[in-house]
Amino acid sequence: MAIKVCYIGGGSRNWAWVLLQDLCFEKDIGGSVxxxxxxxxxxxxxxxxxxxxxxxxxxxxxxxxxxxDIAKALSGSDFVFISILPGDFEEMAVDVHAPERxxxxxxxxxxxxxxxxxxxxxxxxxxxxxxxxxKQYAPHAWVINYTNPMSxxxxxxxxxxxxxxxxxxCHEVFNTQKLLITVLEEHKLVPAGTxxxxxxxxxxxxxxxxxxxxxxSYKTMDIFPLYADFVQRYAATGFERTGAAxxxxxxxxxxxxxxxxxxxxxxxxxxxxxxxxxxxxxAAAGDRHLAEFCPHSWYLADPKQVKSWKxxxxxxxxxxxxxxxxxxxxxxxxxxxxxxxxxxxxxxxIAILKALLGLGTIITNVNVPNRGQIPDLPIxxxxxxxxxxxxxxxxxxxxxxxxxxxxxxxxxxxxxQEGIVEAASERDREKAFRVFSHDYAxxxxxxxxxxxxxxxxxxxxxxxxxxxxxxxxx
Numbered sequence: 001m002a003i004k005v006c007y008i009g010g011g012s013r014n015w016a017w018v019l020l021q022d023l024c025f026e027k028d029i030g031g032s033v034x035x036x037x038x039x040x041x042x043x044x045x046x047x048x049x050x051x052x053x054x055x056x057x058x059x060x061x062x063x064x065x066x067x068x069d070i071a072k073a074l075s076g077s078d079f080v081f082i083s084i085l086p087g088d089f090e091e092m093a094v095d096v097h098a099p100e101r102x103x104x105x106x107x108x109x110x111x112x113x114x115x116x117x118x119x120x121x122x123x124x125x126x127x128x129x130x131x132x133x134x135k136q137y138a139p140h141a142w143v144i145n146y147t148n149p150m151s152x153x154x155x156x157x158x159x160x161x162x163x164x165x166x167x168x169x170c171h172e173v174f175n176t177q178k179l180l181i182t183v184l185e186e187h188k189l190v191p192a193g194t195x196x197x198x199x200x201x202x203x204x205x206x207x208x209x210x211x212x213x214x215x216x217s218y219k220t221m222d223i224f225p226l227y228a229d230f231v232q233r234y235a236a237t238g239f240e241r242t243g244a245a246x247x248x249x250x251x252x253x254x255x256x257x258x259x260x261x262x263x264x265x266x267x268x269x270x271x272x273x274x275x276x277x278x279x280x281x282x283a284a285a286g287d288r289h290l291a292e293f294c295p296h297s298w299y300l301a302d303p304k305q306v307k308s309w310k311x312x313x314x315x316x317x318x319x320x321x322x323x324x325x326x327x328x329x330x331x332x333x334x335x336x337x338x339x340x341x342x343x344x345x346x347x348x349x350i351a352i353l354k355a356l357l358g359l360g361t362i363i364t365n366v367n368v369p370n371r372g373q374i375p376d377l378p379i380x381x382x383x384x385x386x387x388x389x390x391x392x393x394x395x396x397x398x399x400x401x402x403x404x405x406x407x408x409x410x411x412x413x414x415x416x417q418e419g420i421v422e423a424a425s426e427r428d429r430e431k432a433f434r435v436f437s438h439d440y441a442x443x444x445x446x447x448x449x450x451x452x453x454x455x456x457x458x459x460x461x462x463x464x465x466x467x468x469x470x471x472x473x474x
Contacts, residue, residue, distance in 0.1 A: 001357065003031040006077040006138065008130060009084035010035025010066065011042025013326040015146050016083065017340065020050045022350050023062050024342035028359055030061035036073040040066060045334045052333075057342050074137035079353055082130060082153075083146040086123035089323060091461040093316040095119050098457050102449055104441045105300045107288035107313050110148040111209045112413050113441050116292070117420055118457045120152045121432060124424035125465045127153050131160035142356050144169055144349060145367075150208040151382040152417050154367050158382075159421060167394060168367030168382070170208055171347060172285040177202060179269065180216055180223050180282075182239070183230045189221065197346070202284070204365045204386050205374050205399040207414055209289035211365065211384045212406065213282040214399070227282060231273040238268025238310040260310050264318060268310035271299055279406045287311040293413055296441045358391035368396060376401040381414050412440070427466045429458070 010016055016035070023033075033050065037043040043066035050064035067073040074080065085092075095115035096106050109115025127147075134143060134157075143166035147153045154168040177200040184190045195218065203215040216223040230239075241259060260266040267287035275283040275290060283290050288311050291299035299309050306313055332338035348364050355362045366387045370377055373385045373396035386397035402410065419435035422428075436442060437450045445453070 001029045001031075001359075003029060003078040003357070004076050005031065005033045005079045005081065006073045006141070007033055007035050007081045007083075008070070008073075009037055009082060009147070010046055011037035011039045012046075012083050013042075013323075013330055014083070015081070016046050017049075018345045018347055019081065019349065020046070020053055020064075021340070021342050022345055022347065023050075024053055024057040025344060026058070026061070026350055028354065029357065031078075032063045032065060034065050034067045034073040034077070036067055036070050040068045042330070043067075045330050049330070049333045049340060052336075053340060053342065070133055071137050074133060074141075077138040077141045079356075080134060080138060080141045080143045081146070081349070082143065084126065086119055086126060086147070087461060087463075089316055089320045091122065092119070092319065094457055094460045096314075096316050098460075099441065099453060102445055102453055103302070104296065104444075105303060105306060105313055106292060106441075107300070107306070107311060108292060111150070111289060111292065112416070113292050113439060114436065114453065114457065116149050117416070117432075117436050117439060118461055120149050120417075120420050121424055121458065122462050122465050123147070123149065123153060124156050124421065127156040128160050128425075131157045131164065134164060135161040139163065141165070142353075143167070144352070146170075149417075150367055151384075151414075152421060155369070155382045155417065155421050156425075158369055158380075159425065165394075166368075167387075168208065168384075169347075169349060169352070170211075170365070170367065170384070172209060172289065173202070173204055173211060173213075173365045174346065175286060176213065176272075176282065176284040179239075179272075180218075180227065183223060183226050184218060184221070186230060187226050189226075190218075202282075202386075203397070203399060204284060204384060205402060206284070206384055207382070207410055207417075208367050208384050209285045210293040210410060210413065211284040212279075212402070213284045216282060224282075227276070231276050235270065235273040235277060238270040238273075240268055240310075241266065260312060264312045264314040266311070270309045271311065274309075279403060281403070281406065288314070293409070294440070296444065300441075352389050355389035356392060356394075361388060361390045363388050363397070366394065366396075368394060371396060373398045374401060375399075376407055377411070377414060378418070381418060383414075412438075424466070429466070432458075 035043040047064045047066040054060050054062045096109035099114045106113050106115050145168045150168040157166045177197045180200050181195045185192050201217050202213045206212045271287035271290050272283045333340045351362050367384045370381050370383045374383045388395045423432035433454050436454050442450050
């Protein structure tokens with residue numbers, strides 16, 4: 001079966017390389033992958049890298065082409081992948097570090113908090129353009145988004161093009177499933193290394209990066225009482241991991257046995273366990289994300305408190321340095337002085353794609369507008385639950401809803417997300433500021449300081465992207 005894929009952000013050295021590697025193992029389908037990126041040279045490098053990989057490892061089953069014209073890249077596409085960096089790391093440095101002068105610390109800064117809100121403000125105009133371009137050139141394509149802030153990006157795709165077939169994919173739940181395997185191993189119920197992540201059956205509900213599990217099992221075993229015992233043993237100290245860095249081509253950690261003291265993306269899961277004690281559900285994201293959704297006095301009052309909870313504040317300087325390392329790798333792969341070796345990423349993008357083509361069925365967590373799958377959250381807001389993927393279909397798995405105390409915490413962020421989508425769509429800065437001022441971290445500031453921070457961050461990072469109404473890319 002031959003298909004066409006358009007990759008928006010096709011110069012990526014993270015998700016695009018994951019796709020290249022995973023396609024090396026794909027025998028059932030083939031076709032073309034059109035790589036569109038505002039950095040055309042980066043996309044062209046991936047064209048050369050991808051075609052060399054396919055020629056060596058998969059008999060040219062996939063052809064990669066860097067395409068500078070988005071209309072040509074999109075036209076006739078069966079699938080569209082989106083993984084872009086909204087702005088650059090210089091803007092992200094403002095997102096993450098400008099609030100620190102006001103005592104606000106963010107481990108990630110790309111989903112909620114002042115960093116997540118400002119990032120959303122400059123991402124929304126870009127996604128309006130992408131949505132309108134898809135509507136014009138590939139209206140029937142399935143659209144898979146990997147860009148953060150995941151909920152807002154997916155929400156704006158539907159707001160601009162209600163008939164779009166889009167969903168957001170995130171691997172945070174996967175790492176929690178791996179932790180639940182560790183729980184089984186700690187209880188001596190399974191031999192180490194014998195259980196696959198996919199065998200841990202979970203029911204997922206919440207919003208992206210603040211997702212929860214209210215049921216978890218392995219075969220006939222209910223994992224919840226086992227996890228409660230695990231939390232009882234490790235909540236105070238955390239569950240320490242050590243080990244070598246991942247061999248993944250991506251620039252972020254995989255969550256597999258990393259030492260939080262040496263890996264910015266690792267943790268000892270103390271936040272996750274503390275939230276289980278508070279709410280009775282399993283928090284299904286990494287501690288760095290989870291902490292940002294809670295009142296900042298809980299885990300993020302200052303760097304010392306962060307360290308006591310055994311996770312890290314990831315400096316953007318590390319991301320900038322890592323980008324340069326990845327650029328050097330890209331050049332070496334392109335020139336043939338180094339070789340990108342295929343390895344399975346563990347991501348589910350290809351399995352989802354095949355299910356939508358009718359080649360099987362898969363149940364996994366996904367971000368789509370709420371149709372009642374979380375009955376006590378607003379209809380239309382983007383939520384994360386399990387869904388069944390089959391031929392040309394996504395059917396969300398319905399849940400029983402959230403406990404009222406946890407729902408109150410989630411609703412706070414969901415309404416901020418909805419408010420920023422509305423303010424950005426209207427290009428209303430005052431409305432955006434009012435929404436910004438409601439964030440948990442910002443509420444601790446005098447309103448005058450909140451205004452100063454907002455003005456500084458928007459002046460340095462928006463750079464005119466709110467000045468005109470978006471159109472489809474010409």
